[in-house]
Amino acid sequence: MGAVSATAAGPADSRNIWRVIAASAGGTVIEWYDFYIFGSLSTVIASAFFPKGNPTVALLNTLAIFATGFLVRPFGALVFGRLGDLIGRKYAFLMTLLIMGGATTAIGLVPTYSQIGIAAPLIVLVLRLLQGLALGGEYGGAATYVAEHAPDGRRGFYTSFIQTTATLGLFVSLGVILIVRLSMSPEAFAAWGWRIPFLLSAVLLVLSAWMRMRLQESPLFQQLKAQGKTTQAPIRETFRNWKLVLLALLGATAGQAVVWYTGQFYALVYLQNTLKVDFVTANIIVAVALALGTPFFVVFGHLSDRIGRKPIMMAGNLIAALTYYPLYQLMHQNAGNPVVLTLLVWIQVLYVTMVYGPIAAFLVETFPGKIRYTALSLPYHLGNGWFGGLTPYISASLVASTGNIYAGVWYPTAVALITFVVGTFLLKETSVVSIWQETHATEATAD
Template sequence: MSTPRTTAARSRQVVGAAAAGNVLEWFDFALYGFFAVTIGQLFFPSTSPTASLLAALAVFGVAFIMRPLGGVVLGRLADRTGRRPALTLSVLLMGVSTTLIACLPSHATIGVAAPLLLVALRCVQGFSAGGEYAGATTYLLENAPSHRRGLWSSIISATSAIGVLLAGVVALGATAWLTEEQVTAWGWRLPFLLAAPLAVVGLYIRYRLDDTPVFQELEARDEVPQEPLRSLGRSGIGRIGLGFYYLATYVVTHLTTVVGLGRTEALLLTIAGLAIYSLVCPLAGMSGDRWGRRPTILLGGLGLAVVAIPSFLLIGSGTPALILIGLTAFAMFEALANVMLGLLLVELFPARTRVSGSAIGFNLAQAAVGGPGPLVAATLAAGLGLAVAPAFYVVAVALLATIALARYLPETRGTDLITGTRSPAAAPATGDLTTVEETR
C-alpha cells in the first residue's frame, strides 16, 4: 500500500483541501506576529516600547506551550476516528479564537483582564495549531504516490508560508490605507475579523473530504487503535523548524525595531522573503524524492548554521537589495529542512499512531525551541545591541539538531505507510541499511 490508488480528480481535491485549510490556519496564527508591536502597546502598556514588545512576543511563545496538548488531543482523535474530523476541528478552533481576539478590549478599557484573555485565546490558537501540521501533512501524504511524497510534502510547507504571506499582505494593506493612529485604535482588529468567513470556507472544504486510503485500510483490517497514545515512537527532528518562525513572525519586527526601516518597507521585504521560501519548497521536496530524506534535511540544517550569521549581517545592513539576498539564502536552507521535516514525521511513525506520535514529537520540540524563537531573538538583539545577534540562536539550534540527526536519523525514502517497511527498490541514499521498522 505504498502508493494509494487515487484518481486525478481525487488528487486535486486532496491537494486543494490540504492547501486551502493550511493557508487559512497559518493566516490566522501569523496575524499576531505582524501586529506584535501594536498588541504590545495596547495589552502590555509600559514606559519602555521594548518591554511591551517583549511581553507581546512572550505571549506568542505561550501559544506553543499548548501545542503539545493540541497534538495529544487532536492527534488521538485523528488516529481513532480518522484524519478528516481532527482537521475540521482544528480549523473551527482557530477561526473562533482568532475572531475573538479581534473583539478583545484593550488594557486601557478592562485592565489586567485584557492580557489574560489574550493569553487564553492564544492558547486556543496554539492548541489548534498543535494538531494542524501533523494532521494536514499526514492526510496529504497518505494520499500521495510513494515516489512523489517529497513533492507533495512541499505543499504543506509552501502553503504555510503563503498563509503567513497573506497575513503580511493584509497587515501591509492596513498600514498603507490607515494612519498609525487608526491602526492602533481599531485598524489592527480588521485582519483578525477575517478569520470568521475564512473559517467557514475551511470547514466547508474539509467537511466534504473522504478519509485517507491508509486510514480506510486500517479500518478494513480492524487495526484502528482505541488508545494510540500508549505506544509511540520518539523524534527530535522538530527542532530544525525554528527558522520558519524567524521568517514568519520575527523578521518584520527585527527590520522595524532593530534595523530601523519603516513598517511598510519591512512588510514588503518580509513578504518577498516568504514568497521566495514558498517557491523553493517544491525544489526541496523533489530533492528529497531524488536523493533521499536524510541527505536533504542534513544539508538544510548544516546550511542554516552556515548562512544564519551572514544572512543577518545582510539583513542588518538596512539596504533592501542586501536584505533580500540575506532572506533568500536563509529561506533556501530552511525550505530543505522544513519540507523534509513534515515528510519524516509521517514516514517515521506507524500508521496506527502516526498523527499522535508525529504531533506530540513535533510540538514538544516547537514548544521548547521554535515558539520562544522570536522572543529569544528580540532579547538577544536588545541585550547585545547587535543586529546579527538573533542568528546566534539559529546557529546553535541548527548545529545541535544536525549533529543529532546525523547520528540517529535513518533514511525513510520508499517506506510503506501501512507496514512501515522499505521497498527493496528504494536504495539508501547514505549507505545506511537500517529499516524504519527497526528504529521503532
C-alpha cells in the same frame, strides 16, 4: 466539484490527489494565517494590550504571549492526534479549524488595556492558548491526510504542498496587514485598524469549514480500520516509542523549527526593532522574500523523493548555522537598502525550504499508520512549538540583555548545529519506506 474521495484499494488517482491537496492545503493556509497575524502585528499589539511607557518591555511581553501559543501545541498534538488515530483524520482537523477561527476572531474583539486594564492581556493569553491547541492538531492531520492519499515514491512531492502552507499563511497575513495599513492613516491603524485582519478570520472560517466538510477519510486509514489494525491507545503507544519521538525531535524538527522562525519571523523583528526599518517597508521585504522562496518547498520536496529526505534537511541546518551571523551583519550594513535586505531574507527563506520541504514525508514515513497522527504531531510540535516558537522571544531577549545586536542568532545557530549532528549520525533515510505495505501485508495473509 464533488466531494473529495480516494479509492479504498490504494492511493488516490492523479486527479483526486490534487483535489485532496487543494482542500487540505487551503484550510491549513487559513489556520496558519490565523495563528501568525498575532506575531506579524506584535509591535502594534504591544501598545494595545500593555501599559504604555516602556515599548521594549511591552514588545517582550507580547512576544511572550505569542510564545504561549507555541508552548501548548504539543498538548494539542496529543488531544487531536488521539482523535485522529481513533476516529479519523478528517474529523480531527475539522475541529481544529473551528477552534482556531473562533479564537482568532475573538482576539479582534478584545478591548484594549486602557479600557479594561490587566484583563485585556489575560483574555488575549487565553485565546492564544486556544490557538496553540488547535494548531497542535492541524498540521499533523493535514500532512497525514495528504500522505495517506499519495503513492510511494511521490510522497515528498505531494506533501511539500502542505509544507508551503505555513509560509503562505504568513505571506497572506502580511499581505492583509499591508493592505489594511495602507488604506488608512498610521494613527487609525494603531487605534482600531489592526483588528480587521483578526475579524476577517470569521469569513475565512466559513470558507475553510466548507472545504473540510467535503473531504472523505483517507483511504489508508479506512483500510487499517477495516483490517482491525488501528489502536485504542495511540498516546500510550506513542510514548512507548519515545526513543523514536526523541530522535525525530532532536535530529529533525528542532533544527527545522529554529531555521523556520529565524528566517521568517525573527528576520521581521530584527528589521523593525534593531534596524528600525519602518513597518510597511519591513513587511514588504519579508513578504517579497516569502513569495520568491515558496516554490522551493516543492523543489526540495520533489528532490527528496530522488535523493532522500535526510541529505537535504541536514544540509539546510548546517548551511544556516554557518551563515546566520554574517547574514545578519550584512543586513545591518545594508539597513537602508530594501533590495539587498530582501535578498538576504530570501536566502534565509531558502534555508527554510530545505529543512521544511521534505519533513512532512519524513515524519509520515517514520511512524506506523495506527499512531501516525499522534506520533507525527508530537515531535513536530515539540520542535516547532518549543524550540521554534520561542526563537523570536529568546533572540530578542538575548539582544536586549547583552546589547549585542547579533546575539539573536546565537540560539538558532546552536540548535541547528545540534540537529545537524544528531540527524547526520542517528537518523535513518525514510524515502524508501512504503506506508502502503502495512495494509498489503494483511491482504496477502487473508488470501
